[in-house]
Amino acid sequence: MSNLRDLLFNPETGGKAVSTPPKGQSAAxxxxxxxxxLSGKLTERIDSVKLAEQEKANAYQRxxxxxxxxxxxxxxxxxxxxLDQAEQLEAAIEQTLHLxxxxxxxxxxxxxxxxxxxxxxxxxxxxxPLEPLLSDPNLNDILVNGYDEVWVDRDGKLEPTDLxxxxxxxxxxxxxxxxxxxxxxIDESSPIVDARLPDGSRVNAIIPxxxxxxxxxxxxxxRPTPFSMHDLLNRExxxxxxxxxxxxxxxxxxxILISGGxxxxxxxxxxxxxxxxxxxxxxxxIEDTAELRLQQRHVVRLESRPSNIEGQGSITQxxxxxxxxxxxxxxxxxxxxxxxxxxxxxxxMNTGHEGSLTTVHANSPRDALSRIETLVxxxxxxxxxxxxxxxxxxxxxxxxxxxxxxxGRRRVVSVAEITGVQEGMISMQELFQFRAExxxxxxxxxxxxxxxxxxxxxENKFREASIEFSSDLFSPRENKKEExxxxx
Numbered sequence: 001m002s003n004l005r006d007l008l009f010n011p012e013t014g015g016k017a018v019s020t021p022p023k024g025q026s027a028a029x030x031x032x033x034x035x036x037x038l039s040g041k042l043t044e045r046i047d048s049v050k051l052a053e054q055e056k057a058n059a060y061q062r063x064x065x066x067x068x069x070x071x072x073x074x075x076x077x078x079x080x081x082x083l084d085q086a087e088q089l090e091a092a093i094e095q096t097l098h099l100x101x102x103x104x105x106x107x108x109x110x111x112x113x114x115x116x117x118x119x120x121x122x123x124x125x126x127x128x129p130l131e132p133l134l135s136d137p138n139l140n141d142i143l144v145n146g147y148d149e150v151w152v153d154r155d156g157k158l159e160p161t162d163l164x165x166x167x168x169x170x171x172x173x174x175x176x177x178x179x180x181x182x183x184x185x186i187d188e189s190s191p192i193v194d195a196r197l198p199d200g201s202r203v204n205a206i207i208p209x210x211x212x213x214x215x216x217x218x219x220x221x222x223r224p225t226p227f228s229m230h231d232l233l234n235r236e237x238x239x240x241x242x243x244x245x246x247x248x249x250x251x252x253x254x255x256i257l258i259s260g261g262x263x264x265x266x267x268x269x270x271x272x273x274x275x276x277x278x279x280x281x282x283x284x285x286i287e288d289t290a291e292l293r294l295q296q297r298h299v300v301r302l303e304s305r306p307s308n309i310e311g312q313g314s315i316t317q318x319x320x321x322x323x324x325x326x327x328x329x330x331x332x333x334x335x336x337x338x339x340x341x342x343x344x345x346x347x348x349m350n351t352g353h354e355g356s357l358t359t360v361h362a363n364s365p366r367d368a369l370s371r372i373e374t375l376v377x378x379x380x381x382x383x384x385x386x387x388x389x390x391x392x393x394x395x396x397x398x399x400x401x402x403x404x405x406x407x408g409r410r411r412v413v414s415v416a417e418i419t420g421v422q423e424g425m426i427s428m429q430e431l432f433q434f435r436a437e438x439x440x441x442x443x444x445x446x447x448x449x450x451x452x453x454x455x456x457x458x459e460n461k462f463r464e465a466s467i468e469f470s471s472d473l474f475s476p477r478e479n480k481k482e483e484x485x486x487x488x
Contacts, residue, residue, distance in 0.1 A: 134221075155409075156404055175207070178205070182196060191207045196291060202219070232272060237411060237412060238412040245415070250273050251278075251467060254397035259364070259367070260402040263404060264403055269402055270358075271292060271294070277294075279297050286332065304317050318339065324348075334357075339378055364401060376391075406443070406445055417457055431452055434449050
C-alpha cells in the first residue's frame with residue numbers, strides 16, 4: 001500500500017497528487033512544446049520582416065512626397081514655358097530632382113536614386129504609380145480598386161500587382177489629372193466620368209459617395225499600333241475564311257453589327273474591319289468617348305459631351321448621328337449603340353448610307369437584334385414592334401458575334417446574315433461559326449472554325465461591287481478535311 005502511495009504522491013510537493021504520464025508522453029509533450037516555441041518565433045520573425053518592409057515602404061513614400069513638394073516650390077514656371085519639347089522639359093526636371101536628392105544627404109544606392117527620380121517624374125509629368133503599367137504593351141486593362149489595390153488584365157486573365165497609391169487623395173489627384181485633359185470634371189455632384197488618355201485608352205472613374213470603398217479607376221488599354229489582320233489570325237480570333245469574307249463584306253458596303261460582351265474585343269474588331277474601307281470615302285465616326293483609330297485619310301471624328309456644372313450643354317450621340325447625316329458621309333461608324341441614337345442610325349442605314357458599322361453589347365446575334373429593338377424604344381417614338389423589326393431587318397446585313405472564352409482568348413464565334421422579316425420575326429442564317437469542344441490540359445478552349453455550307457443571301461451586293469468568291473469559302477470544315485484526305 002505504501003508503495004502505491006509513493007507512486008501516487010510526491011513528498012516534495014507537499015502530499016499533492018502528481019499525475020504520471022504514460023510511457024513516451026513526456027517526450028512527446030516536450031517535442032510539441034518545442035515545435036510551438038519554434039512556430040511562435042517564426043511567426044514573430046515574419047511579422048517583424050513585414051513590419052520592416054512596411055516601414056521601408058512608408059519611408060520611401062515620405063521621401064518621394066518631400067522631394068515632390070520641394071520640386072514644386074523650387075521650379076521656375078516661366079523658364080519651363082520656354083521649353084518647347086517634352087524631352088527638354090523632362091530633362092530639366094530630372095536634373096533638378098538629382099540636385100534635390102543630393103541635398104537630402106541620404107545613403108541611397110544608385111538604383112534607389114534612379115527609382116526616386118523616375119517615380120517623382122511620373123508624379124510630375126505622368127500618372128504616378130500607373131506609368132509603368134501604361135508602358136507595358138501586354139496589358140489589356142488596368143483596374144484600380146481603391147488606393148491600395150491595383151489589378152491588371154493580361155491576355156484575358158486578371159492578376160494583382162504590388163503597386164499602390166499613397167492615399168485616397170493621391171488617387172483622386174491622378175483621376176482629376178486624367179479627366180481635366182479632355183475637359184471633363186469629377187466631384188461629388190458628378191461622381192462618374194468617362195474619359196480617354198492621349199494614346200486613346202478608355203478611362204472610367206467613379207468616386208465616393210457612389211464608390212463605397214474609395215475611388216475606383218478602370219483603364220481599357222489600346223495598343224500603340226492597332227491589331228492587323230495578320231495579328232488576329234495568329235491569335236486565332238477567326239479563320240482565314242472568316243477574315244476573307246468579312247473583308248469582302250466591308251468592301252461591298254454591307255451594314256455590319258458587331259455584338260459581344262464587355263472586353264470581348266468589339267472595338268478591336270471594328271477598328272480592323274474599318275481598315276478595308278477605301279481611302280476615297282468620307283468617314284464620320286461617332287462615339288461617347290473617342291477610341292476608334294481609323295487609318296484612312298478622310299475621317300471626321302465626333303464625340304459626345306456631358307452637361308456642364310449647371311446641367312446644360314449636353315450633346316448626345318443621337319444629336320451627333322443627326323448632324324452626321326448633314327456632313328455628306330460615305331460611311332457612318334458609331335462606336336457603340338447604347339441609347340436612343342439606335343433609331344436615327346437605322347434611319348440613316350435605310351436612307352442610302354450603306355456600309356455603316358457599329359457595336360452593341362449582347363450575348364448572341366439574336367440577342368443583339370433584340371437589344372437594338374429595345375434601344376429604339378428609348379427614342380420615345382410611337383412605333384409598333386413590327387415596324388421596328390422591319391427597319392432592323394432592312395438596315396443590317398450581318399451580325400458578327402465575338403466572345404471572350406474561358407481561357408481569356410477572344411474568338412469570333414458566329415457570322416450571321418439577316419435575310420429579312422417573315423411573319424413579324426427577323427430571319428437569320430449562320431454563315432460561319434466556332435465550335436468549342438472542351439478544354440485541354442492547360443485549360444485552353446479546344447475548338448474549330450467552320451463554314452455552314454450556305455452562300456450569302458445578299459450575294460447580289462457583292463456582284464455589284466465586282467466581288468466574286470467560291471462556294472468553298474463557306475464549306476464546312478469536315479468536308480474540307482474529307483477532300484484533303486481523298487486528294488492524298
